[in-house]
Amino acid sequence: MTTTTRGRSDITRLLLTQRIPLLAVLIVVVVVTFFINDAGGYLTASYDFDYMSGSLISAVPLAMLGLAELIVILSGRGGIDLSVGAIVSLSGMIFGFAYGQWGWPLWFAIIATVLFGGLCGAVNGVLVSYIGFPALIATLATFYAFKSIAIVINNQQPISTPPIQELYSLSKSVELPVIGASVPDVPLGIFTFLLPTVVAVWLLLARTAYGRRLYAIGTNDVAARWSGLPVRDTRFKAYVYAGLISGLVAVVTVAQFASARPDAGVSGSGMALPAITIAVLGGVAITGGIGRVAGVVLATLLIVWLNAGILLAFVGNEGSQYQLLALGTVLVFAALLNGLTTRRYGGTV
């Protein structure tokens, strides 16, 4: 075997087993493809850095919920959370009441909403971790329950009083300080919500004892118990963290729509399925114990910029249909790739 072929197979192996370089390459491919199409005049509007930056606003809820799923799926034993969308709906209504109708100060309303989301997550956590429900079942049940309560709580009416409408300013784009003139404006939500969440989750998973415990129980539940780890508490907290993040997403969503909508997180195919998709695409193993924050963030960027380009490549609602095609294809291939690498190289890192 010559060195060149060896070198090539090393690169193949790197791309197949290391999800992060693969995602980075895919992002470059997607962006370059749309730039070329744009230069050729095939798009209905210009696909440039301004457009890419503006489209990041849809990355905020997606990436945050993807991180919520990351934490839950990491905890292992079939961990998954189907109820995040319903928690977003219900917490959003709570935020609507607190800030829009009862006139609480904004910071207090946000804290209350996030804590409420955490409470919803705690319900999941108790069911899964302490009582022993399979996560799919417990969160399916709470999905139905939270969704129903969110709709009934205000008689199906959205809350869009003046204070809520003014929140829309949170989702507009701002110019960055110092370097602002030379780079595109970035949606404010990226800085106020997404980046703090990303940093917090990264610190939690990579820099705290809790993070190590979470990976440990996800990799081998029994071994972790015999090592004296508080398995139940750790798994319980994973669902609480997912709930807290969902509560924060509720605030983002209310600001984005300028209205607290009772079906915000569950309309259409809901928010949970895209979030799980993002997590899986980002290299999170559905069996638990494997997954990184960077993978989830890159997977979000890939999907958001792909979707943004598809919207420009088709006229009317064709675009949103082709987004489904793209999402489905990417997910199926990611899953097949995970299966392939597991068999050939012993797993994705």
Add this chain to the structure above:
Amino acid sequence: MTTESLNKNDKTEKNEKSPKRVRVLPAPVTGQEVVLVGVIALLWAGLALSTPAFLTAGSIQPLLVATAPIALIGVGMTIVIITGGIDVSVGGAIMVCSVLTAKTLVGSGVNLGVAVLLSVLTGGVLGLVNGVLIAYGRVHAIIITFGTANLFMFLGLQIFGSGTVNGIPGTLAFFGRGPDGRTLGVPHAFLITVLVTAAAWWYLRHTAGGRHFFAIGGDAQAARLAGVRVQRRVLLAYTTTGLLVGLASCFVIAQGTSTLDQTVGSGKELAVIAAVVIGGTSIMGGRGSVLGTLLGALLVQSVASGVTQLGWRSQLSDLFVGIFIIVAVGADLLRARARRSR
């Protein structure tokens, strides 16, 4: 546990004269099913007392018709979940089958048999796609079917073109709510569902092929070593679900008015899974019954119907669905714990 019982089965058949026959099959009716019958009876009695109109043919017949598609798909989903898998793409598959069939009915006015055949075959192909990917791609069922759910929705929306399908002729009224859809007062859709459930119950309980599904769900590796063709069985489970989705889509078209809109099928996958789980099938695989699924679907639909008849908000029924899932699975967990500690 199931492979073990299979072996015992062989032994008892050989030693016909052995004085004490060991019971090798699970009880024909599980405790969960008895409880479900009781709960449904209580619910119906309560509803009959509070709204006298409930226990009339005009109220029960639509209830049975509405139960049919969920329960019918639930038969396939039960088999899939028994093997340890899951199929969250049935909502998308319903959309593809029903819009294709509806468009064909509008466009070329085919007769009932052709329409049903078209829908069932379409569903079968979609199920086959899932089955091939899961059995031979060896990937997690939930991930793959999330992916194919998106692909099916894309396909369905493409066939829809723009807006709704209008002016669907009454060819499928045989399955509908109207007088054409009943024989001796029993809706055809529900009758077919009961027959399919009965056949599946017998197949799963009394044939080697049926027991193989349980063996796979119990321990796929052990099943393979015992000679079960795991991949083919898994393929069969998803294809069966697809075929039943096709038939159920005919019920869905027949239940509606002459129009079909783009929300068709949305959220149905979770409704089917809820019915299966309430019916006592273990999501971990290896244990379950189609009879329970039928009862679970009936219970969910009874609650939905009751909530509307009591004049409450219809979305409130989802809250009860959530509570039922927790209670049903929770009771099962407690029983399992009691078995272990005994």
